[in-house]
Amino acid sequence: MIRRLYEADRERLMELTGHNPSINLFIIGDVENFGFEQEFMELWGECDSADGPLRAVMLRFYSSYLTYADGDFDTEGFAELVRKDAGAEMISGDAGIVQAFRGKVPVREEKQMLFAELKQMNEQISSAAAAPLIIQKATAHDVEAICTLTDQIQEFAASAGDSRRSLRNALESNTGRTYFAMQDGKVIASASTTAENSLSAMIVAVATHPEHRGRGLATRITAELCAALLAEGKSLCLFYNNPQAGLIYKKLGFEDIGSWAMMYLDKQH
Template identity: 25%
Template sequence: MAREASALQVRPLVAADAEACARLFDTDVNRFLTSRVNLEVYGYQNGALPSWGAFDEGRLEGVLFRYANMVVVVDRDGRTAASFASIIDGQEGLLGARGSLETIYGLRAALRRYRVVGLEVSPFMRLDSPPQCEESLLRLARRATIADLDKLADLYAGAGNMYRSRPNVMSKLSSGRVFVVEEQMGQPSATRIVSCALLNVESQHVGLIGGVYTRPESRGHGYAAACTAALALDLQKDGKLPCLFYENPVAGRLYRRLGFREVSMWGLLYLEDTQEASGRK
């Protein structure tokens, strides 16, 4: 799709667009579920989550969000990709783009400043019934507190591409639901956190699970399943819908065993800024 062929108007979303957003989101509840959650939690014109809309003669066709070094772009059929690519190319410091699969494929062809260095399919899943697991598995996990900050920061410091900074971990512990599994280390009183699941964002009705990570040497014991199931059940007790994305097929099998079902296909682009790369030469 060439940019020149696009007649869409792209502009920042404002509170007056709430009705247009609701109409778009109602066309496919699952595809636009995280978009609805983001606007519910962050609102419009929020510096922490800038947002744009692509309009066709006043009708909203798709939405774009930026959070830290990622953008999220969602529409019904991929037609907004070229228009949103112009906005994305004007942003600095991006490392990735997540979005509805057709839109991600369109972005891959339309981006100019950013070079795509990888693409993964990222299914979106939701859990509409209690987690399918034994009570003994749930008992492996507990809810973390701010007292776990040092141990949890140490876990994510070695998590590779799932790294989280200490301030991010503190924020999650202070304001969100975080579930962990511990293992003993030598002395009975010495433990370390070996697995975790937390929330990327939580609204009045939905919790988006993320950060599911287990230390490599502690895998194979069901710890990730325990953390995810305990977190999902905690959300459900408050009448909220657990949902998540995954890229790793092993993780996908784990979530399906717990009862999650795929409801929308997304993609994840890994990006390199060609302007920054040129400046380093």
């Protein structure tokens, strides 16, 4: 059966999602940060009995749905929850799980990205021989300067309108952090995390100003950011579909562990 999950279900939810904390960092992070009683967020779980172990979970965060299952699950039952929500915009998660919803929900577009994880930094990464670079940890006062950089990066253009609000919220809520470097009073490179939780974090918004590329700035900043999180006992993960970016991440020690899919829904159903 599928039922709503509440605070009393926290332990069994964490047991299920803890099987793969990197894939489930959004679910784990949202529960740690917001709990179960929020208007913008709901969780459902599939189990054989009310107090039995969960085999699948679905999270609604505003208009986006994220699902995870440990083996076979009631795809039709979860799809019905999505179909009942006229405002539903997207289903995301491990590609193999998301693809199970094909034909069960109205799909407008699908995108897929590689999903990589870092548990141990490549020991050969060193900036000792590189030119001096002062790397700073951002505060809310740095939001405008950092977003002025990311505004110039084509791949971030679609989310430019929300970037300042999202970055400020992450820094003020401690659900993310940003490291950056400046030259002549301007941010020339940065890297951030989001969805930080007790087990893992997502690397996002790795950016270098077009005039400063080819100097290894992104690699050095991302390396320092990752080292800080690894020292806290967290694993790191990220999505990518840019082969050049993939080379940077693998140089640091990231390994591909699967694919992440985003299924955009047709809201005219």
